[in-house]
Amino acid sequence: xxxxxxxxxxxxxxxxxxxxLRCDPISxxxxxxxYRQSLGQGLEFLIYFQGNSAPDKSGLPSDRFSAxxxxxxxxxxxxxxxxxxxxxxxxxxxxxxVGTGELFFGEGSRLTVL
Amino acid sequence: xxEVEQNSGxxxxxxxxxxxxxxxxxxxGSQSFFWYRQxxxxxxxLIMFIYSNGDKEDGRFTAQLNKASQYVSLLIxxxxxxxxxxxxxxxxxxxxxxxxxxxxxxxLSVKP
Numbered sequence: 713x714x715x716x717x718x719x720x721x722x723x724x725x726x727x728x729x730x731x732x733l734r735c736d737p738i739s740x741x742x743x744x745x746x747y748r749q750s751l752g753q754g755l756e757f758l759i760y761f762q763g764n765s766a767p768d769k770s771g772l773p774s775d776r777f778s779a780x781x782x783x784x785x786x787x788x789x790x791x792x793x794x795x796x797x798x799x800x801x802x803x804x805x806x807x808x809x810v811g812t813g814e815l816f817f818g819e820g821s822r823l824t825v826l
Numbered sequence: 827x828x829e830v831e832q833n834s835g836x837x838x839x840x841x842x843x844x845x846x847x848x849x850x851x852x853x854x855g856s857q858s859f860f861w862y863r864q865x866x867x868x869x870x871x872l873i874m875f876i877y878s879n880g881d882k883e884d885g886r887f888t889a890q891l892n893k894a895s896q897y898v899s900l901l902i903x904x905x906x907x908x909x910x911x912x913x914x915x916x917x918x919x920x921x922x923x924x925x926x927x928x929x930x931x932x933x934l935s936v937k938p
Contacts, residue, residue, distance in 0.1 A: 743924055745924075745926070747928070753930055753931075754830075754832075754914060754928045754929050754930035754931045755870070755914065755928040756928075757925060757926070757927060757928070760923075760924055760925060762923075762924065767923050767924070768922065768923055768924075768925050770925075803869060803870075807924075813858050813860045813872070813875055813916065813918055813926055814860075814872050814875070815870075815872065815926065817869035817870050817871070818869065819868075819869055820869060
């Protein structure tokens with residue numbers, strides 16, 4: 713596609729429910745990143761993929777968070793048993809090469825946990 | 827200590843002035859440094875990168891890196907109201923693969 717596509721753009725859920733956030737990277741980009749941005753804050757690193765492998769999962773806040781990538785393309789970030797502190801914008805980015813620092817971001821998925 | 831630190835601002839400058847945005851980082855082995863711009867309600871976009879000590883100029887933007895002081899800055903000359911945004915400093919830490927760590931960002935406001 714022309715850019716990184718994320719869905720849903722907005723998600724409101726109740727505490728305790730599971731949510732799935734999807735990211736479709738730029739075609740041909742091998743690296744895919746997930747970040748979280750709370751209101752007025754910077755970007756908090758969650759995880760990145762090189763192909764289908766995740767060399768660094770160190771940013772995932774708890775075992776309620778998981779992510780996978782299939783076919784070297786689409787990625788899904790899953791949050792189980794959501795909590796109010798999970799409310800944030802979840803940003804996905806892709807890059808044609810890990811380590812270049814040139815990330816192309818999607819528009820984000822805004823998650824609100826009531 | 828945060829890995830990448832920036833003053834949150836807001837930094838307010840008049841139109842036409844030079845805006846100076848600063849960033850410090852804790853990992854002395856960090857190798858690559860980036861500046862992203864984020865307009866309100868939008869996603870970040872890369873505007874500058876720098877790998878070596880010294881200055882790097884691109885149009886009205888100059889990135890400056892001092893590895894000995896673990897300091898990187900972004901200068902915006904002839905600031906325009908359209909430069910009003912949050913500027914995020916990002917760093918690739920040593921020996922952490924492709925991980926990119928962001929600071930909390932500095933909000934810049936350019937007044938006409």
